[in-house]
Amino acid sequence: MNSKKLTIQCKVCGTLLEDSPKPKSCGCPNQTMIYKDKISGNDLSKIIITQKELTEDSKPVRLTKEDYAWQQARRDRKVKRLSYEVR
Numbered sequence: 001m002n003s004k005k006l007t008i009q010c011k012v013c014g015t016l017l018e019d020s021p022k023p024k025s026c027g028c029p030n031q032t033m034i035y036k037d038k039i040s041g042n043d044l045s046k047i048i049i050t051q052k053e054l055t056e057d058s059k060p061v062r063l064t065k066e067d068y069a070w071q072q073a074r075r076d077r078k079v080k081r082l083s084y085e086v087r
């Protein structure tokens, strides 16, 4: 089997979320969520996307080149959507 599993990590709370048929969210104010390859969150620059190969699950997660470039682009543009509420 050569399938890859999409995994994201919320940098705000550090929760790792794996792609799954049901929506998963980290539960912190950034509301990082993954659902069928779709990723959402209040601040996407606070989400790390990794593609973990199932055969390598003992290794630490790492970014692919593309993911890294994507994140850099995000960062460069300083995308700032709603900053989360402070109560």
Ligand SMILES: [Zn+2]
Binding pocket: 010, 011, 012, 013, 014, 015, 026, 027, 028, 029, 030, 031, 032
């Ligand atoms: Zn979080």
